[in-house]
Amino acid sequence: MTENLTFNLTSDPWIKVLDKQTGTTKTVSLTDLFSNAQNYRRLAGDTRSQDFAILRFLLAIVHTVYSRVGLSGEAYSWLEVDSKTFQVLNTEDAEDGSIDEWLQTWDDLYVNGQFSNAIIQYLEGNSALFDLFGPHPFYQVTTEDYDSFVPEKKKVATGTGTVAVKQINRVVSESANSPAIFAPKAGSFKNRLTLAEITRWLITYQNYTGVTDKTKIDTAEKFSTPSGWAYRLNSVYAPGNSLFETLMLNFVVNPERKNETPIQRPTWEYNNISDYVELRKSLLQPTNLAALYTxxxxxxxxxxxxxxxxxxxxxxxxxxSQDNLFLEPMTTWREDKQAKDGSKKPATKGTGSLGIAMWRNFGDYVSDKTAKDSHGPGIVDWLNQLVGKDLIDGDKTIYLNSIALVSDGNATSQSPVAEVFDYMGLNADVLFDDKEELRWPNRINGVIDTTQKVARQYWQFTTRIADVRNLDSRSFSSRETGKFYDRLNEPFKQWLVSLKNNDDREVKIEEWYRELRDVVNQSVDIFERSSTPRDHHGKSLKVNGQKQEKPMNIFIAENILRAQVNSLLFG
Known part of the structure; x- marks a missing residue:
């Protein structure tokens, strides 16, 4: 019944964006988006994680096109490409190209302020690969291909091995066994989507797949059903003032600082799906971002x-494997403690760290250049290159956004339970300051360390209050310290974005410490206003690990906290 159906991503509207002029959302096609990206504020889909998945899909197109042709659509000197589709014809010689022409195209595009017609030519020349239906259905395989890869008992005719629409729709994420009680849709409506919605969730699901579905392709060696690649990341990217600028800031030309130009090959350019499956069976890591993003x-x-x-x-x-895949620019990294060779994996966010703001892990995003084996997000290194080459202004405020879809931690399901979004901004010259011991990133890390020491003293304060009230101190202190950090988040972000490279470091740091002390005092005042006679009378408790108990009430606890905070902040 699909023979005469068509829904083409290049010409049919399916991507939701926020219009800069009207401030309203609209749904656009790929051609419309790339023609007018400078007029759209940002992607505005159903969830932040969906926007992130689609951002990477769009970047795959940008990487594919402008790694082959320049602003005018003329192929680079080392490449031979098809004049209609821009697909590479001389793949054996293509690796010999210099990165300089590619960087020049980046600069030309950024100065131009909008994408050139070359990207529209690519979409039109390859439009058959972007149709949801037809002989090469987008992000899908045909019945014949599917049946050729799965076991006999899982072939299409058996009707087994399916996932419901409501499971792919990450606003619902309902499996057959676990009803989503508080879903925004009810009953049969959970399984109903428009073609535009299906397209968005199709891309998202490939990025954020759990492991509740158990069907696997036939392979000689057993393998565990994997989660989606983006699901494994503590994702970070750089937003711009428009969708065009966002795409350009994240258009990383040489993520590993190599001087070669790897062939960009997104999944839709595999005419024979068997070739792609065989590549995946080999477990070889991708060598180009278009492949990784798709x-x-x-x-x-x-x-x-x-x-x-x-x-x-x-x-x-x-x-x-995730190990040392530093081609991936949009993640923070952690050391694999189980590996003896010091390998690193993309960091992930779990349910236990939902309340930890991005700035508290500042060093994960802006790595210490003097630290051994330090490795920050590739996107930050890329932005540093742009500033160093004067391709973007050092006075520009650079924002970093972090998005994570957090799983339930269950190895047999990995169903999403929360979506976390955060951001922080710094002046580019501050972010990439290299003044040895005065270097701003190092000083900021020191400030954060002191701030967290103050928070630990606040934890001790709330523990004493809980003990006076005969409450569960761990639960009470966790909740109250979480509120304390919530009060710090916006002031600290504002302090960060206010920093300039010509600031007196000590003056600016003392400015934050005064603000921090004010937040401590405000938090203490909240306890005072809600205090009870029991808080005033108090009881005998051990203080600071002393063996003997001493009288404790809310006023004594406050005095201890204020003294400790003043000592930490002002010596």
Missing amino acids: TWSRLLHIEWQENGQPTIFSAGIPMF
């Missing part, structure tokens, strides 16, 4: 019903 976690096949709704067949495919 990595599939599943082979998906859609059977369309008479009511226009899909039945989605899903089969897991092997995922390459």
Whole structure:
């Protein structure tokens, strides 16, 4: 029934954006988006994680096009490309190209303030690869291809191995076994989506797949069903003043600072899906960002019903290793404690760290250049290169956004339970300051360390209050210290963005410490206003690990806290 159907991502509207002029959302096609990206504020889809998945999909297109042709659409000197599709014809010689022409194209685009017609030419020349239906359905495989990879008992005709629309829709994320009670849709409506919605969630699901579905392709060696690649990241990217600027700031030309130009190959350019599956079976890590940004976690096949709704067949495919894949620019990194060679993996955010603001892990985003084996996000290194080459102004405020879809931590499901979004901003010259011991990033890390020492003293204060009230001190202190950090978040972000490279460091640091002391005093005042006779009378408690108990009440606890805070901040 799909023979005459078409829904083409290049010409049919499906991407939700925020219009700069009207401040309202609108739905646009790929061609419209790239023609007018400078007029849109940002992506404005159903969730932040969906926007992040689609941002990476759009970046894959940008990388593919402008790694092959310049602003005018003329191929680089070392490449031979098809004049209509811009697909590379001389893949064996293409690695010999210099990165300089590619960087020049980045500069030309940024100065131009909008994408050139070359990207529209690419979309039009490859429009058949972006149709949700047809012989090469977008982000899917045909019945014949699907059946050729899965076990006999999982073939399409058996009707097994499906995932519901409501599971792919990450606003609902309901499996057959666990109803989503507080979902925004009820009953059968959970499984109904428009073609535009299906397209957005199709891309998102490949990035943020859990492991509740158990069907896998046939392989010689067993493998665990993987989660989506973006699901494994503590994601970070640089937003701009427009969607065009966001795409350009995250258009990382040489993520590993190598002087070669790897062929960019997104998944839709594989005419034979068997080639892609064989590559994935080899477990080789991607060598280019277009491939990484369009990595599939599943082979998906859609059977369309008479009511226009899909039945989605899903089969897991092997995922390459995370270890030291520094090609990935949009994540923080952590040391793999189980590895003996000091390997690093992309950091992830768990349910236990939902309340930890981005600035509290500042060093994960802005790595210490003097630290051994330090490795920060590639996007930050890329922005540093742009400032160093004077491609963007050092006075520009650089914002970093962090987005994480957090799983339940269950190894057999990894169902999403929360979405966390945060941001912080700094002047570019501050972010990339290199003044040895006066270097701003090092001083900021020191300030954060002191701030967290103050928070620990506040924790002790709330523990004493809990003990006076005969409450569970761990639960009470966790909750109250969380509120304390909430009061710090916006003031600290404002202090960060106010910093300039010509500031007197000590004056600016003392400015924050005074603000921090004010927040401590405000927090103490809240306790005073809600205090009870029991708080005033108090009881005998051990203080600071002393063996003997001493009288304790809210006033004594306050005095101890204020003295400790003044000592930490002002000596």
